Amino acid sequence: MHEETVDVLVVGAGPVGLTAAAELRRHGVHCRILDRVTEPPPYPKAVGVQPRTFEVWEAMGLVGRALDAALPLHGQLTFTDRAPGPRTALDLPANVPYRFAALPQYTTERLLAEHLAGLGTEVERGVALTGLRQDEDHVRAVLDDGRTLAARYAVGCDGAHSTVRKAAGIAFDGDAFPEQYMLGDVELDWDLPPGHVVRATGADPGDVLVAVPLPGHRRYRISSRTTAPDGAAPGLPHLQAVLDRLAPGPVTAHALRWSSTFRISHRLAARYRAGRVLLAGDAAHIHPPTGAQGMNTGIQDAHNLAWKLALTVHGLAADTLLDSYHAERRPVGEEVVGRTVRHARSTPGDLTANLLREAQLLIAYPDSPVTDPSCDGGRAPDCTGLQRPLTGYPARLHELLHGPRPVLLLHAGPRTRAADLNAAADAARAAAHDRLDVHVILAADAAARPDDLRAPWLGDPRGAFRRAYAPRDGEALLVRPDTHLAARLPTPAPAPLTTALRRLFAPR
Numbered sequence: 001m002h003e004e005t006v007d008v009l010v011v012g013a014g015p016v017g018l019t020a021a022a023e024l025r026r027h028g029v030h031c032r033i034l035d036r037v038t039e040p041p042p043y044p045k046a047v048g049v050q051p052r053t054f055e056v057w058e059a060m061g062l063v064g065r066a067l068d069a070a071l072p073l074h075g076q077l078t079f080t081d082r083a084p085g086p087r088t089a090l091d092l093p094a095n096v097p098y099r100f101a102a103l104p105q106y107t108t109e110r111l112l113a114e115h116l117a118g119l120g121t122e123v124e125r126g127v128a129l130t131g132l133r134q135d136e137d138h139v140r141a142v143l144d145d146g147r148t149l150a151a152r153y154a155v156g157c158d159g160a161h162s163t164v165r166k167a168a169g170i171a172f173d174g175d176a177f178p179e180q181y182m183l184g185d186v187e188l189d190w191d192l193p194p195g196h197v198v199r200a201t202g203a204d205p206g207d208v209l210v211a212v213p214l215p216g217h218r219r220y221r222i223s224s225r226t227t228a229p230d231g232a233a234p235g236l237p238h239l240q241a242v243l244d245r246l247a248p249g250p251v252t253a254h255a256l257r258w259s260s261t262f263r264i265s266h267r268l269a270a271r272y273r274a275g276r277v278l279l280a281g282d283a284a285h286i287h288p289p290t291g292a293q294g295m296n297t298g299i300q301d302a303h304n305l306a307w308k309l310a311l312t313v314h315g316l317a318a319d320t321l322l323d324s325y326h327a328e329r330r331p332v333g334e335e336v337v338g339r340t341v342r343h344a345r346s347t348p349g350d351l352t353a354n355l356l357r358e359a360q361l362l363i364a365y366p367d368s369p370v371t372d373p374s375c376d377g378g379r380a381p382d383c384t385g386l387q388r389p390l391t392g393y394p395a396r397l398h399e400l401l402h403g404p405r406p407v408l409l410l411h412a413g414p415r416t417r418a419a420d421l422n423a424a425a426d427a428a429r430a431a432a433h434d435r436l437d438v439h440v441i442l443a444a445d446a447a448a449r450p451d452d453l454r455a456p457w458l459g460d461p462r463g464a465f466r467r468a469y470a471p472r473d474g475e476a477l478l479v480r481p482d483t484h485l486a487a488r489l490p491t492p493a494p495a496p497l498t499t500a501l502r503r504l505f506a507p508r
């Protein structure tokens with residue numbers, strides 16, 4: 001039988017696999033995506049969308065459709081023995097462009113699948129992976145119909161029971177809570193303010209009702225310890241019994257659309273990479289649903305991996321670039337698993353103080369082999385009020401950073417010469433094989449004249465960039481395609497820039 005070939009094989013078409021495939025296509029990589037199920041599951045498993053995920057979707061080009069379909073989350077209401085407890089507002093700083101939201105997983109998957117189809121790739125459904133082996137040059141995937149696919153790399157996004165992970169021999173250690181929980185998608189007729197997560201406990205702190213609002217009329221996904229017989233899907237009477245015991249006032253559940261039972265597990269893959277096989281999402285980490293971290297962490301796994309894999313496939317990557325995926329993302333998975341397990345065992349602390357972390361805006365990669373010592377590898381902040389030629393409206397910095405290539409930002413103040421900026425831009429483009437965008441940010445007191453610059457420029461007339469970054473005059477900031485800082489150099493000298501770019505790109 002003829003062996004089919006592809007650059008990258010993605011196994012699993014949930015939100016993580018769809019993100020990986022779409023990002024690979026955006027970066028010009030030929031990929032295929034398989035899933036063993038014939039239809040996407042119609043269940044709202046993951047429902048919380050973090051602000052950082054919306055930033056990823058903006059970069060991908062589908063944030064508008066996601067915002068249209070999502071429900072804003074304004075805060076959390078807590079109750080103990082029906083008495084009101086602390087109330088948390090999900091407020092974020094003004095320079096964070098997106099807010100918290102609820103969006104059922106099946107809607108997320110539909111939007112991502114449609115986006116991927118627009119890039120020329122369809123999910124191949126009803127196709128199961130039965131085996132995987134790799135040699136020096138390829139991963140060979142054996143499918144349930146007898147076909148074999150030869151891929152340069154394979155990405156396992158096939159969930160907690162990942163066939164890819166098992167075939168690669170990667171350990172997945174952890175444990176499970178003994179309690180069994182239930183979920184239900186219902187309408188609730190209470191008069192609590194809309195757009196708020198409700199968390200209610202009784203005399204036993206472990207007896208918890210969590211209700212997350214969903215798009216639709218008074219619609220919620222509720223969860224609690226199960227009262228249904230072991231292994232049985234709960235019905236309205238089981239869900240109503242929990243509401244009667246814990247809800248802050250009289251409420252009746254209607255219109256049950258879906259229900260299930262589950263146990264909470266927490267496991268972490270020993271490695272995120274084994275040769276030409278890489279893991280993302282639930283194939284690499286599973287944990288309690290506290291704080292809606294799971295799907296969002298997996299989407300960021302895929303976003304982190306895709307551009308690195310693309311440069312590797314195109315033959316342009318530095319030797320350590322693909323290794324940096326494990327170095328950067330496994331510590332994130334380890335932290336999320338530990339934090340969500342702690343919060344599942346006890347009442348979370350002050351949510352207000354932790355909002356930026358819950359929003360996944362504080363992730364940084366200071367110890368990554370591709371992060372220059374000049375910075376911590378954190379997310380590049382957004383700012384507004386920049387002035388772009390030929391436009392009559394203010395520009396956002398993130399509009400420059402959401403392309404598929406790294407971006408070099410050169411800050412021009414009163415002592416930086418245009419000749420120095422031009423030399424830095426030329427050296428950086430050469431070191432990056434011309435796979436780099438350069439922009440000069442002109443301070444209000446900049447000495448350099450726009451007509452003397454060979455790179456595109458934006459003005460900072462109100463100091464928005466200066467407030468967000470506190471840059472030195474002439475500072476060079478290298479931003480990766482996933483909007484994390486790779487270097488922050490005090491001058492635009494070509495030699496340090498070339499050294500920093502060597503962490504991402506192979507020598508010419």
